[in-house]
Amino acid sequence: MHELRMGVALFLLLMLLPGLARAWRGPTLTDRILVIQLFGTCGVAVLLLLGGDREAAALRNVALVFAVLAAVTVIAFVRFAPSEDVR
Amino acid sequence: MSLVDWTLDGVLAALLPLIAWGVVTAASLDKAIMLFIVLGFVSALAWARLDAIDVALVEAAVGSGLTGALLLSALPAIQPRLRRPSSLARRAGVGALLAGITIWLGVTTLRLPARSGGLAELVCENIEQSGALHPITAVLLDFRGYDTLIEVAVLLVASLAVRAVQRPRLRPGRRGEPTSEPLASFLNLLVPASIVIAGFLVWEGSHAPGGAFQAGSILAGCGVSLQLTGERPALRMTLRVRAALVLGLAVFVALAGAPLLRGHDLLDYPRPWAGPLVFALELALTVSIAVILVTFFPGAPDRPEPPARAADSP
Amino acid sequence: MTLQELAAAALLFAGAFFFLAGAIGLLRFPDPCTRIHALTKADNLGLGFVVLGLAVEAPSVVLVAKLGVIWVLVLVSSSLSSQLIMGRAQARAPRTDPRGPT
Numbered sequence: 001m002h003e004l005r006m007g008v009a010l011f012l013l014l015m016l017l018p019g020l021a022r023a024w025r026g027p028t029l030t031d032r033i034l035v036i037q038l039f040g041t042c043g044v045a046v047l048l049l050l051g052g053d054r055e056a057a058a059l060r061n062v063a064l065v066f067a068v069l070a071a072v073t074v075i076a077f078v079r080f081a082p083s084e085d086v087r
Numbered sequence: 088m089s090l091v092d093w094t095l096d097g098v099l100a101a102l103l104p105l106i107a108w109g110v111v112t113a114a115s116l117d118k119a120i121m122l123f124i125v126l127g128f129v130s131a132l133a134w135a136r137l138d139a140i141d142v143a144l145v146e147a148a149v150g151s152g153l154t155g156a157l158l159l160s161a162l163p164a165i166q167p168r169l170r171r172p173s174s175l176a177r178r179a180g181v182g183a184l185l186a187g188i189t190i191w192l193g194v195t196t197l198r199l200p201a202r203s204g205g206l207a208e209l210v211c212e213n214i215e216q217s218g219a220l221h222p223i224t225a226v227l228l229d230f231r232g233y234d235t236l237i238e239v240a241v242l243l244v245a246s247l248a249v250r251a252v253q254r255p256r257l258r259p260g261r262r263g264e265p266t267s268e269p270l271a272s273f274l275n276l277l278v279p280a281s282i283v284i285a286g287f288l289v290w291e292g293s294h295a296p297g298g299a300f301q302a303g304s305i306l307a308g309c310g311v312s313l314q315l316t317g318e319r320p321a322l323r324m325t326l327r328v329r330a331a332l333v334l335g336l337a338v339f340v341a342l343a344g345a346p347l348l349r350g351h352d353l354l355d356y357p358r359p360w361a362g363p364l365v366f367a368l369e370l371a372l373t374v375s376i377a378v379i380l381v382t383f384f385p386g387a388p389d390r391p392e393p394p395a396r397a398a399d400s401p
Numbered sequence: 402m403t404l405q406e407l408a409a410a411a412l413l414f415a416g417a418f419f420f421l422a423g424a425i426g427l428l429r430f431p432d433p434c435t436r437i438h439a440l441t442k443a444d445n446l447g448l449g450f451v452v453l454g455l456a457v458e459a460p461s462v463v464l465v466a467k468l469g470v471i472w473v474l475v476l477v478s479s480s481l482s483s484q485l486i487m488g489r490a491q492a493r494a495p496r497t498d499p500r501g502p503t
Contacts, residue, residue, distance in 0.1 A: 001406060001409070001458065003091055004409075004413065005413070005455075006091040006092055006095055007091050008413045008414070008417050008451070010094055010095045010098060011420075011421075012417065012420055013095065013098045013099065013102070013132075015420045015421060015423075015424040015443075016424075017424075018424040018425060018427060019428075020102075020105070020106065020125070022427050022428050022436075023109070023121065023122060023125060024109060026118070028433060028490075029117055029118075030433040030486060030487075030489070030490045031433055031436060032118065032121040032122075033121065033486055034427060034436055034437055034440050034486065035121070035427065036121060036128075036155075037440060037444065037479060037482055037483075037486075038424065038427060038440055039128040039129070040128060040475075041444045041447070041448055041475060041479065042420065042443070043128045043129075043131065043132055043147075044448060045416070045420070045448050045451045046132055047132065047135060048451065048452065048455055048468065049451065049455070050135060052458070056135075056138075056140075058291075058295055059135050059140060059143070060464075060467060060468075060471070061140075061287075061288065061291065061295075061296065061297060062131065062135055062140065062143045062144050062147050063471055064284060064467070064471055064474075065144055065147040065148050065152070065284075065288075065301065065305060066131070066147050066152075067471045067474035067475045067478070068281055068284050068308070068309075068474055069148060069151075069152035069153075069304075069305065069308045070474070070475060070478040070479065070482070071273065071277070071478035071481055072153065072156050072308045072311055073124060073151075073152065073155045073156055073159070074478075074481075074486060075156070075311075075312050075315050075316060075485065076155070076156035076157075076160055076315055077159055077486075078485045078486070078488075078489045079159075079160070079315050079316075080159045080160050080163055081117060081162065081489075082117055267484075269480070269484050270481065270485070273477060280470075280474065
């Protein structure tokens with residue numbers, strides 16, 4: 001099962017590449033904040049998968065921290081991001 | 088290590104410089120900040136893969152969570168000054184400086200002994216003498232408690248410096264327009280969840296990865312959310328807030344200095360009490376770190392001031 | 402492979418599929434509104450299935466509860482985030498936008 005979990009984790013990491021491409025291209029800041037959301041969720045999933053191993057169980061706490069702080073960035077973004085980027 | 092593990096590490100190792108390149112070459116500051124937040128996520132994953140779970144926790148909490156929000160909050164103040172691109176000479180100068188530092192660091196790294204055991208064994212052998220069961224907590228709060236003590240003092244000074252230079256137009260916000268309903272119910276969930284999870288992480292810190300810095304940043308994240316949404320006004324320097332700011336440092340100094348009175352060394356906690364003392368210290372540090380981090384944020388941007396109340400702001 | 406492992410594998414693959422769908426949607430869809438629609442599939446279903454797949458194998462009920470808490474936290478923050486992000490995007494979109502406020 002270790003292999004399977006690592007395989008899925010690897011697959012999810014590869015899913016970050018399209019996200020990165022979108023972050024690079026934009027065109028708007030809205031697109032980029034969406035990428036941040038994707039990375040956050042992917043990060044939680046990858047950490048949980050890695051934490052499936054007995055010796056790495058503490059990684060679930062990292063996932064917990066990711067999860068509880070997930071919205072702070074977005075709240076700050078909505079307050080402070082500049083407005084010139086309407087599509 | 089199987090093939091999948093190797094590929095996993097390889098992809099992570101490739102992603103980091105790729106994103107970092109994106110950060111430094113981004114066309115504008117806001118894009119760079121967004122990519123920097125993404126970089127924080129990926130480096131937290133990399134630390135996790137390196138079995139540095141304590142570092143991964145801090146990176147997740149401070150690096151990607153709070154730093155991103157802090158950079159975004161600085162954006163309105165910085166951006167207007169960045170209209171003109173900096174001169175070629177200046178860019179070349181900064182580039183040369185950074186290249187120099189990088190080369191210096193690289194050379195230093197290469198000159199390190201290839202197989203140094205470090206102090207890990209020494210720590211693990213003597214861990215029973217400290218007040219903690221987790222080696223990292225033992226190092227941070229006991230063996231190298233001196234470093235942590237000074238770090239906490241640095242954080243406090245940084246917070247005071249922020250208060251000193253904060254722009255007057257970013258006055259403490261007030262309870263403003265009613266928060267939207269989804270936001271209100273989210274905050275109703277976030278506050279208790281943050282407190283429980285922060286408490287859990289402090290508790291974990293005594294025997295596993297976790298501790299005051301991580302827990303403090305989670306509470307700070309919660310406080311910042313309340314403040315930025317206008318649900319709570321920005322912190323004012325009331326007596327209670329001041330007390331919370333210095334609580335961690337005060338408890339630390341008291342605990343560190345008390346042994347001196349009995350003729351022992353600085354930070355030499357009395358043995359049977361070391362465990363509970365270190366835990367109490369962690370709790371005090373959590374509160375202070377949380378409040379200190381919240382003071383770094385400017386609070387909700389001011390809405391147009393109603394004339395009747397214009398006089399009462401500081 | 403036991404039945405339990407088989408179920409876990411199937412659920413993990415389902416999760417991976419929704420992450421794939423979300424990532425492709427984020428890359429290929431034409432505008433932020435549709436992209437956020439794709440992204441929420443990864444947030445809700447992708448992570449949900451991964452959590453389920455791990456929960457099937459979890460050795461204790463406490464662990465299942467912890468996984469559940471993490472999922473609920475992500476779910477709640479992601480729905481709030483989506484709302485805030487699109488609220489901001491629409492408030493700032495020009496009124497003359499041919500697509501109009503959707």
